[in-house]
Amino acid sequence: MKKEDLSKLSVEDLVSKIANDAEMLNKTKLAHSISAIENPIQLRKVRRGIARMKTELSKRETRN
Secondary structure (H helix, E strand, C coil): CCHHHHHHCCHHHHHHHHHHHHHHHHHHHHHHHHCCCCCCHHHHHHHHHHHHHHHHHHHHHHHC
16 A cells, blocks of 8 residues: 555544554465465565555654
8 A cells, every 4th residue: 555545544444453563464464374375575565555554643643
């Protein structure tokens, strides 16, 4: 998700998206540990996306 898209989301949307992506990351990691997934780069993309959302969330919290 791009930086511009993240800035348009509300705080509640960011929190729910972080929770959903974190759950998906955990499931994907488990599937990858059992048998190799088709696209292991997907793990990196999801992990970095979560980090971007957490960064945006912390920016908003420090502004208030």
